[in-house]
Amino acid sequence: MKPALTLLISLLLLSTLVFAQSARSHKSAPPHKAKPQAKAVRQPETPEGIHQSALIIDTHADTPQRFLDENFDLGENTPVTEGQIDLGKIKKGNLGAEFFSIWVEPEFKGQYAKRAMDLIDSVYQQAARHPDQMTMAFSADDILRAHQQHKFAALMGIEGGHAIEDDLRLLRDFYRLGVRYMTLTWSNTNDWADSSGDIQNPAIKHHNGMTDFGKDVVREMNRLGMIVDISHVSDATFYQALLVSQAPVIASHSSARALTSAPRNMTDDMLRAVARNGGVVMVNFYSAFVDQNYLNASSDPQKVKERDDEIEAYKKAHAHPDGSPVTYDEYAFIEKKWAAQFPRPPLKSLIDHIDHVAKVAGIDHVGLGSDFDGITSLPQGLDSVADLPKITEALVQRGYNAEQIRKILGGNFLRVMREVEETARRIRAERKESDALSVEDVELMLGNRVTADHLIQVVRRHGVNFDLTPQLRERLKAEKASDAVLDTIAKSKRQ
């Protein structure tokens, strides 16, 4: 910034401060015998008032499967037994922004990216159908803008790193399509990161956390500004991701293991590590993740086997003629019916988890990651997104003040999203000014179809940090690098 401009801005800021000061002192000295102004009397904030004035952000809902597989329209008012999110319920619950989960079932092997693309499209379709009530959002500023326009903001996060098919190009494509976080794994270990879901299974090939490529994925996410999500990953993957990531991470939908011993909940040590990293843990609402009694009852091996057998039988009986997998959505009714046999835990169980994360990680590191439309049981009184005000009410009863509650409801997440965006800008600026181009950089530009002239200019200006071996020459040629570009690269190696 230019010194003169800085001075001008400082002066402006100073005069605003002086004005604010005098305005405040004016208020604190009420004029003699004047009627008290209604505005000057500050009412203690009611739970209702806190909830309605908050910008509420939920970081995980599995509704896109309903959009895609059931042709569900977000404008429909569905019974809570069928769906936990629709525009009417969103309004009632005052939800400001939702991260819709792009969850690719591992059964879609061979077509992960296509399935992800279809789910992404289904979210855009909903925004296009309801432009008066909702809008797509891609940044922290977008979320704020939508909030000011009284519109619901729809964002997207990929659940399960297998969706990128071991290809950084696809990762970048997903970012370009608007995906703003990625859960490194779902319940399945992929080719580059271990999951908590199968870590005990000796039949699965594990990596002792992440492979080198997995670490590259995290670095590339940092550079793009895609939030690294550590929900579902194994403990080793978690600690390695935190070591590699230059930006704060999130757990988009994870609860506390000290209270409920589900392996995909987070230990106190992990909660403290996220706090040190500056990230945020968004608490999952699922009964089996927030209540030990429910978890014990629903992990009875005999009962689990009965459910799995019924699902297998259903899948066989309803196989698709084209060979595509029977989706979760089709047999979800079996899961729901099965889950209903166990009594729902009290709402208190969920509040205990929020409280625990707030105490162990700190009030700046806790938020809400409901997992709506992806779970088969919720605590009592919490039937859908319309019941979010009950969480605020319960937090007030626990002694949380308005400022703390607004942090939990969305403020903390917004801060992390901004920091991730800021980190990406910093990494890209450093690269531009000091680093010679890597093969990845050149491939990114080739993929972006920049002109040969431009590419030659950039290569001359920055140099490259690799030797153009005959193999590499062939590879870049296959990616449509011209001979002139390749010759320039060959001469531009920086020492």
Ligand SMILES: [Zn+2]
């Ligand atoms: Zn999940």
